[in-house]
Amino acid sequence: MLFFEFLWITSTISSFFSLSEKLPANLTPKVLPAKVSNNLGKFVSKHRPLFVVPKQPGKVWSTTLLPTRFLRIDWHNNDNKTNLEQSQNSPRQTVKKSKKELCSAGQEVAPQQPVFRTSSGWKSGTIINSSSANQDFFTQKILRSLQDFFRFTSPLEQNFMSAASPVVVVHRDRNNYEVWVNNRLVATLPTEAAAKSMQQRLTNLAKLPNLDANQLRPALVDGIPALMAGNRFLWGIEKQISERFHKTGELLAIEWINNLRSAFKAPTLTLVEGQKEMYGVSPSSRKLSGLASWYGGYFHGRLTANGEIYNQDELTVAHKSLPFNTYLQVKNLQTGKAVIVRVNDRGPYIEPRSLDLSRIAARCLGSEIAGVVPYEAVILQSNQPKMTLKASTLTKAKPKPVRQLALVSEF
Structure with missing residues:
Protein backbone atom coordinates (compact mmCIF):
# COMPACT_ATOMS: atom_id res chain seq x y z
CA MET A 1 0.00 0.00 0.00
CA THR A 64 -1.32 6.65 6.81
CA LEU A 65 2.34 7.19 5.96
CA LEU A 66 4.67 5.18 8.17
CA PRO A 67 6.86 7.31 10.45
CA THR A 68 10.57 7.22 9.75
CA ARG A 69 11.28 5.65 13.13
CA PHE A 70 9.36 2.57 11.95
CA LEU A 71 12.10 1.90 9.42
CA ARG A 72 14.78 2.05 12.15
CA ILE A 73 13.29 -0.58 14.43
CA ASP A 74 15.41 -3.67 14.95
CA TRP A 75 12.77 -6.34 14.35
CA HIS A 76 15.16 -9.03 15.50
CA ASN A 77 14.86 -7.66 19.04
CA ASN A 78 11.99 -8.82 21.23
CA ASP A 79 11.65 -5.37 22.79
CA ASN A 80 10.45 -3.64 19.63
CA LYS A 81 7.53 -1.90 21.29
CA THR A 82 9.75 -0.50 24.00
CA ASN A 83 12.29 0.73 21.46
CA LEU A 84 9.54 2.43 19.45
CA GLU A 85 8.21 4.25 22.51
CA GLN A 86 11.66 5.30 23.68
CA SER A 87 12.65 6.64 20.28
CA GLN A 88 9.99 9.35 20.53
CA ASN A 89 11.47 10.91 23.66
CA SER A 90 15.16 10.03 23.55
CA PRO A 91 17.73 11.69 21.24
CA ARG A 92 19.45 9.61 18.63
CA GLN A 93 22.36 7.72 20.11
CA THR A 94 25.77 8.15 18.58
CA VAL A 95 28.72 5.83 18.80
CA LYS A 96 30.96 7.06 21.59
CA LYS A 97 34.64 6.73 22.16
CA SER A 98 36.54 6.85 25.42
CA LYS A 99 37.17 10.43 26.49
CA LYS A 100 40.57 9.89 28.10
CA GLU A 101 43.69 8.02 27.19
CA LEU A 102 45.98 7.61 30.18
CA CYS A 103 49.44 9.15 29.98
CA SER A 104 49.25 9.90 26.25
CA ALA A 105 51.94 11.90 24.54
CA GLY A 106 49.38 14.28 23.03
CA GLN A 107 46.21 15.75 24.41
CA GLU A 108 44.54 13.76 27.14
CA VAL A 109 40.98 14.48 26.06
CA ALA A 110 39.99 13.17 22.64
CA PRO A 111 37.40 15.10 20.60
CA GLN A 112 33.85 13.84 21.02
CA GLN A 113 32.67 12.67 17.63
CA PRO A 114 31.09 9.57 16.16
CA VAL A 115 33.79 7.00 15.59
CA PHE A 116 32.55 5.90 12.18
CA ARG A 117 31.96 9.38 10.77
CA THR A 118 34.68 11.36 8.98
CA SER A 119 34.73 14.41 6.71
CA SER A 120 35.12 12.20 3.66
CA GLY A 121 32.45 9.63 4.57
CA TRP A 122 32.31 6.45 6.62
CA LYS A 123 35.41 4.62 7.72
CA SER A 124 35.85 1.12 6.42
CA GLY A 125 34.95 -1.65 8.81
CA THR A 126 33.17 -4.97 9.02
CA ILE A 127 30.92 -6.21 11.81
CA ILE A 128 31.90 -9.75 12.82
CA ASN A 129 28.71 -11.31 14.13
CA SER A 130 28.92 -14.02 16.73
CA SER A 131 27.12 -17.30 16.06
CA SER A 132 23.53 -17.21 17.25
CA ALA A 133 20.86 -19.88 17.46
CA ASN A 134 18.08 -17.36 16.79
CA GLN A 135 16.93 -17.26 13.17
CA ASP A 136 14.97 -14.48 11.45
CA PHE A 137 11.36 -15.15 10.64
CA PHE A 138 10.05 -14.48 7.14
CA THR A 139 8.19 -11.33 8.25
CA GLN A 140 11.34 -10.02 9.93
CA LYS A 141 13.25 -10.45 6.69
CA ILE A 142 10.62 -8.44 4.81
CA LEU A 143 10.82 -5.62 7.36
CA ARG A 144 14.61 -5.65 7.18
CA SER A 145 14.31 -5.32 3.39
CA LEU A 146 12.15 -2.24 3.89
CA GLN A 147 14.81 -0.80 6.17
CA ASP A 148 17.51 -1.43 3.60
CA PHE A 149 15.37 0.15 0.84
CA PHE A 150 14.47 3.37 2.64
CA ARG A 151 17.65 3.97 4.66
CA PHE A 152 20.50 5.40 2.61
CA THR A 153 23.17 5.05 5.27
CA SER A 154 26.33 3.03 5.52
CA PRO A 155 25.91 -0.78 5.66
CA LEU A 156 28.35 -0.71 8.57
CA GLU A 157 26.04 1.58 10.52
CA GLN A 158 23.02 -0.58 9.69
CA ASN A 159 24.73 -3.74 10.94
CA PHE A 160 26.11 -1.95 13.98
CA MET A 161 22.80 -0.42 15.05
CA SER A 162 20.83 -3.61 14.41
CA ALA A 163 23.23 -6.01 16.12
CA ALA A 164 21.29 -8.29 18.43
CA SER A 165 24.11 -8.54 20.97
CA PRO A 166 25.31 -5.55 23.03
CA VAL A 167 28.87 -6.76 22.35
CA VAL A 168 30.15 -6.64 18.77
CA VAL A 169 33.52 -6.93 17.03
CA VAL A 170 34.49 -4.45 14.31
CA HIS A 171 37.31 -5.38 11.93
CA ARG A 172 38.96 -2.18 10.72
CA ASP A 173 42.06 -3.44 8.99
CA ARG A 174 44.80 -6.01 9.38
CA ASN A 175 45.62 -6.77 13.04
CA ASN A 176 42.92 -4.36 14.22
CA TYR A 177 39.80 -5.88 15.82
CA GLU A 178 37.74 -3.59 18.02
CA VAL A 179 35.44 -4.89 20.76
CA TRP A 180 32.41 -2.65 21.37
CA VAL A 181 29.96 -2.83 24.27
CA ASN A 182 26.74 -0.78 24.20
CA ASN A 183 28.09 1.47 21.41
CA ARG A 184 31.34 2.18 23.26
CA LEU A 185 34.80 1.04 22.22
CA VAL A 186 36.27 -1.11 24.99
CA ALA A 187 39.44 -2.69 23.59
CA THR A 188 41.43 -3.22 20.40
CA LEU A 189 43.02 -6.63 19.81
CA PRO A 190 45.41 -7.87 17.12
CA THR A 191 43.62 -11.12 16.14
CA GLU A 192 40.07 -12.16 15.36
CA ALA A 193 40.33 -15.16 17.70
CA ALA A 194 41.27 -12.94 20.65
CA ALA A 195 38.50 -10.45 19.83
CA LYS A 196 35.87 -13.18 19.60
CA SER A 197 37.06 -14.68 22.87
CA MET A 198 36.70 -11.34 24.64
CA GLN A 199 33.34 -10.81 22.93
CA GLN A 200 32.05 -14.09 24.32
CA ARG A 201 33.22 -13.30 27.86
CA LEU A 202 31.74 -9.80 27.82
CA THR A 203 28.49 -11.12 26.34
CA ASN A 204 28.20 -13.58 29.24
CA LEU A 205 28.99 -10.72 31.61
CA ALA A 206 26.26 -8.53 30.13
CA LYS A 207 23.71 -11.33 30.60
CA LEU A 208 24.21 -11.46 34.37
CA PRO A 209 20.95 -10.38 36.03
CA ASN A 210 22.67 -8.80 39.04
CA LEU A 211 25.66 -7.20 37.32
CA ASP A 212 27.23 -4.43 39.42
CA ALA A 213 29.41 -2.36 37.10
CA ASN A 214 31.13 -0.78 40.11
CA GLN A 215 32.80 -4.18 40.68
CA LEU A 216 34.66 -3.90 37.36
CA ARG A 217 38.31 -3.32 38.21
CA PRO A 218 41.87 -3.95 37.04
CA ALA A 219 44.11 -6.45 38.83
CA LEU A 220 47.34 -8.42 38.58
CA VAL A 221 46.58 -12.11 38.11
CA ASP A 222 49.68 -14.32 38.15
CA GLY A 223 51.63 -11.12 37.45
CA ILE A 224 49.61 -10.27 34.31
CA PRO A 225 47.41 -7.12 34.12
CA ALA A 226 43.81 -8.28 33.89
CA LEU A 227 40.19 -7.12 33.72
CA MET A 228 38.09 -8.32 36.63
CA ALA A 229 34.41 -8.34 37.61
CA GLY A 230 34.67 -8.73 41.37
CA ASN A 231 36.60 -12.01 41.77
CA ARG A 232 35.70 -13.20 38.27
CA PHE A 233 38.50 -13.15 35.74
CA LEU A 234 37.49 -11.52 32.42
CA TRP A 235 40.62 -11.00 30.35
CA GLY A 236 44.40 -10.93 30.74
CA ILE A 237 46.60 -8.53 28.76
CA GLU A 238 49.57 -10.52 27.54
CA LYS A 239 52.92 -8.87 26.90
CA GLN A 240 52.64 -9.05 23.10
CA ILE A 241 49.45 -6.97 23.23
CA SER A 242 51.01 -4.22 25.35
CA GLU A 243 54.12 -4.21 23.15
CA ARG A 244 51.94 -3.72 20.08
CA PHE A 245 50.52 -0.52 21.61
CA HIS A 246 53.92 0.56 23.02
CA LYS A 247 52.22 0.96 26.38
CA THR A 248 52.45 -0.92 29.64
CA GLY A 249 49.77 -3.53 30.28
CA GLU A 250 48.82 -1.80 33.54
CA LEU A 251 47.75 1.34 31.71
CA LEU A 252 45.87 -0.68 29.08
CA ALA A 253 44.02 -2.61 31.80
CA ILE A 254 42.90 0.61 33.49
CA GLU A 255 41.86 2.19 30.18
CA TRP A 256 39.86 -0.88 29.10
CA ILE A 257 38.20 -1.20 32.51
CA ASN A 258 37.20 2.46 32.36
CA ASN A 259 35.77 1.93 28.88
CA LEU A 260 33.83 -1.08 30.16
CA ARG A 261 32.57 0.81 33.21
CA SER A 262 31.40 3.65 30.97
CA ALA A 263 29.60 1.15 28.72
CA PHE A 264 27.62 -0.04 31.76
CA LYS A 265 27.03 3.50 33.10
CA ALA A 266 29.46 3.27 36.04
CA PRO A 267 31.91 6.02 37.09
CA THR A 268 35.46 5.64 35.80
CA LEU A 269 38.60 5.30 37.90
CA THR A 270 41.45 7.78 38.05
CA LEU A 271 44.94 6.55 37.25
CA VAL A 272 45.94 6.25 40.92
CA GLU A 273 42.63 4.62 41.90
CA GLY A 274 43.05 2.03 39.16
CA GLN A 275 46.65 1.35 40.17
CA LYS A 276 45.72 0.89 43.82
CA GLU A 277 43.07 -1.65 42.80
CA MET A 278 45.53 -3.43 40.54
CA TYR A 279 48.48 -3.62 42.92
CA GLY A 280 46.41 -4.07 46.08
CA VAL A 281 48.21 -1.31 48.00
CA SER A 282 47.30 1.47 50.42
CA PRO A 283 49.24 4.52 51.76
CA SER A 284 51.55 4.21 54.76
CA SER A 285 52.79 6.94 57.07
CA ARG A 286 56.24 7.13 55.41
CA LYS A 287 56.76 9.98 52.94
CA LEU A 288 59.52 11.34 50.70
CA SER A 289 60.11 14.65 48.93
CA GLY A 290 62.71 16.23 46.70
CA LEU A 291 63.48 16.52 42.98
CA ALA A 292 62.58 13.85 40.44
CA SER A 293 64.13 13.37 36.99
CA TRP A 294 63.51 10.68 34.35
CA TYR A 295 65.67 8.46 32.15
CA GLY A 296 65.07 6.44 29.00
CA GLY A 297 66.43 6.13 25.47
CA TYR A 298 70.06 5.20 26.11
CA PHE A 299 69.14 2.93 29.06
CA HIS A 300 66.15 1.30 27.35
CA GLY A 301 66.81 -2.45 27.03
CA ARG A 302 69.71 -2.49 29.52
CA LEU A 303 69.87 -4.36 32.83
CA THR A 304 68.59 -2.66 35.96
CA ALA A 305 70.03 -3.09 39.45
CA ASN A 306 67.54 -5.85 40.35
CA GLY A 307 68.29 -7.86 37.20
CA GLU A 308 65.30 -6.78 35.09
CA ILE A 309 65.53 -5.35 31.58
CA TYR A 310 64.77 -1.64 31.76
CA ASN A 311 61.69 -0.64 29.78
CA GLN A 312 61.01 3.08 29.55
CA ASP A 313 57.34 2.30 28.84
CA GLU A 314 56.77 0.62 32.23
CA LEU A 315 55.85 2.43 35.45
CA THR A 316 59.12 2.06 37.36
CA VAL A 317 61.52 4.28 39.27
CA ALA A 318 65.13 4.27 40.51
CA HIS A 319 65.98 5.09 44.15
CA LYS A 320 69.24 4.86 46.03
CA SER A 321 68.13 2.80 49.04
CA LEU A 322 64.47 1.76 49.02
CA PRO A 323 63.91 -2.00 48.75
CA PHE A 324 63.20 -3.35 45.28
CA ASN A 325 59.52 -3.78 44.36
CA THR A 326 58.50 -1.00 46.75
CA TYR A 327 55.54 0.96 45.42
CA LEU A 328 55.59 4.76 45.60
CA GLN A 329 52.73 7.15 44.94
CA VAL A 330 54.52 10.14 43.43
CA LYS A 331 52.89 13.56 42.98
CA ASN A 332 54.24 16.35 40.80
CA LEU A 333 53.96 19.52 42.90
CA GLN A 334 53.87 21.70 39.79
CA THR A 335 51.02 19.96 37.95
CA GLY A 336 49.26 18.10 40.78
CA LYS A 337 49.32 14.87 38.75
CA ALA A 338 50.12 11.59 40.49
CA VAL A 339 51.19 8.08 39.51
CA ILE A 340 52.24 4.89 41.29
CA VAL A 341 55.65 3.46 40.38
CA ARG A 342 57.67 0.41 41.44
CA VAL A 343 61.32 0.56 42.50
CA ASN A 344 63.48 -1.68 40.27
CA ASP A 345 66.73 0.28 39.88
CA ARG A 346 69.30 2.38 41.76
CA GLY A 347 69.92 6.07 41.26
CA PRO A 348 69.93 8.91 40.48
CA TYR A 349 73.51 9.91 41.15
CA ILE A 350 73.20 13.61 40.34
CA GLU A 351 72.53 15.76 43.40
CA PRO A 352 70.06 16.92 44.62
CA ARG A 353 67.81 14.52 42.67
CA SER A 354 66.39 11.65 44.69
CA LEU A 355 64.10 9.86 42.17
CA ASP A 356 64.72 8.80 38.56
CA LEU A 357 61.44 7.96 36.83
CA SER A 358 60.83 5.99 33.69
CA ARG A 359 59.74 7.97 30.63
CA ILE A 360 56.10 6.86 30.83
CA ALA A 361 55.98 7.70 34.56
CA ALA A 362 57.29 11.20 33.80
CA ARG A 363 54.68 11.52 31.06
CA CYS A 364 51.94 10.58 33.53
CA LEU A 365 53.20 13.27 35.90
CA GLY A 366 53.49 15.86 33.13
CA SER A 367 57.23 16.23 33.69
CA GLU A 368 58.56 14.73 30.46
CA ILE A 369 59.32 18.14 28.93
CA ALA A 370 60.40 19.85 32.15
CA GLY A 371 62.81 17.01 32.96
CA VAL A 372 63.27 17.75 36.68
CA VAL A 373 60.34 18.64 38.95
CA PRO A 374 59.67 18.86 42.70
CA TYR A 375 57.69 15.94 44.07
CA GLU A 376 56.09 14.40 47.13
CA ALA A 377 55.86 10.63 47.47
CA VAL A 378 54.11 8.20 49.81
CA ILE A 379 55.44 4.69 50.39
CA LEU A 380 52.63 2.19 49.82
CA GLN A 381 52.05 -1.09 51.60
CA SER A 382 50.29 -4.26 50.45
CA ASN A 383 46.75 -4.80 51.73
CA GLN A 384 45.46 -7.60 49.47
CA PRO A 385 46.55 -11.17 48.79
CA LYS A 386 48.05 -12.13 45.45
CA MET A 387 45.63 -13.39 42.81
CA THR A 388 46.10 -16.57 40.83
CA LEU A 389 44.25 -18.84 38.44
CA LYS A 390 46.71 -21.70 38.93
CA ALA A 391 45.21 -24.17 41.39
CA SER A 392 48.52 -26.02 41.72
CA THR A 393 50.11 -23.06 43.51
CA LEU A 394 47.50 -23.31 46.25
CA THR A 395 48.19 -26.95 47.04
CA LYS A 396 51.96 -26.80 47.40
CA ALA A 397 53.10 -27.06 50.98
CA LYS A 398 55.25 -24.14 52.12
CA PRO A 399 56.79 -23.36 55.53
CA LYS A 400 55.27 -19.85 55.39
CA PRO A 401 52.40 -19.96 52.89
CA VAL A 402 51.72 -16.76 50.95
CA ARG A 403 48.13 -15.53 51.04
CA GLN A 404 46.63 -16.10 47.63
CA LEU A 405 43.15 -15.51 46.29
CA ALA A 406 41.70 -18.13 43.95
CA LEU A 407 39.67 -16.59 41.15
CA VAL A 408 36.62 -17.75 39.26
CA SER A 409 37.04 -18.00 35.49
CA GLU A 410 33.53 -18.92 34.32
CA PHE A 411 33.39 -16.34 31.56
Missing part, protein backbone atom coordinates in the same frame (compact mmCIF):
# COMPACT_ATOMS: atom_id res chain seq x y z
CA LEU A 2 2.84 2.36 0.81
CA PHE A 3 4.34 1.70 -2.60
CA PHE A 4 1.09 2.58 -4.44
CA GLU A 5 0.66 5.77 -2.44
CA PHE A 6 4.24 6.76 -3.27
CA LEU A 7 3.51 6.27 -7.01
CA TRP A 8 0.29 8.29 -6.74
CA ILE A 9 2.03 11.24 -5.08
CA THR A 10 4.90 11.35 -7.56
CA SER A 11 2.57 11.11 -10.58
CA THR A 12 0.39 13.93 -9.22
CA ILE A 13 3.37 16.21 -8.73
CA SER A 14 4.82 15.48 -12.18
CA SER A 15 1.43 16.11 -13.84
CA PHE A 16 1.11 19.44 -12.06
CA PHE A 17 4.50 20.71 -13.23
CA SER A 18 4.09 19.42 -16.81
CA LEU A 19 0.68 21.17 -17.07
CA SER A 20 2.04 24.46 -15.77
CA GLU A 21 4.82 24.45 -18.36
CA LYS A 22 2.35 24.17 -21.32
CA LEU A 23 -0.02 26.92 -20.18
CA PRO A 24 0.35 30.54 -21.38
CA ALA A 25 2.08 32.99 -19.10
CA ASN A 26 -1.18 34.75 -18.15
CA LEU A 27 -2.78 31.42 -17.15
CA THR A 28 0.15 30.02 -15.27
CA PRO A 29 -0.83 29.51 -11.62
CA LYS A 30 0.92 31.86 -9.29
CA VAL A 31 2.31 29.08 -7.14
CA LEU A 32 6.03 28.75 -6.79
CA PRO A 33 7.60 25.25 -6.89
CA ALA A 34 9.47 26.07 -3.70
CA LYS A 35 6.17 26.77 -1.98
CA VAL A 36 4.78 23.46 -3.20
CA SER A 37 7.81 21.54 -1.94
CA ASN A 38 7.64 23.25 1.43
CA ASN A 39 3.98 22.29 1.90
CA LEU A 40 4.43 18.80 0.50
CA GLY A 41 5.75 17.41 3.77
CA LYS A 42 2.73 18.73 5.65
CA PHE A 43 0.43 17.24 3.02
CA VAL A 44 1.78 13.70 3.03
CA SER A 45 2.26 13.49 6.79
CA LYS A 46 -1.44 14.01 7.50
CA HIS A 47 -3.91 11.17 7.77
CA ARG A 48 -6.27 11.77 4.84
CA PRO A 49 -8.54 9.56 2.70
CA LEU A 50 -7.28 8.37 -0.66
CA PHE A 51 -10.09 8.12 -3.26
CA VAL A 52 -10.01 5.91 -6.29
CA VAL A 53 -10.35 7.16 -9.86
CA PRO A 54 -13.86 8.52 -10.69
CA LYS A 55 -16.42 6.33 -12.52
CA GLN A 56 -15.35 3.30 -10.53
CA PRO A 57 -17.07 1.67 -7.55
CA GLY A 58 -17.17 4.20 -4.79
CA LYS A 59 -14.90 2.49 -2.29
CA VAL A 60 -12.92 4.74 -0.02
CA TRP A 61 -9.36 3.78 0.90
CA SER A 62 -7.67 5.11 4.00
CA THR A 63 -3.93 5.12 4.56
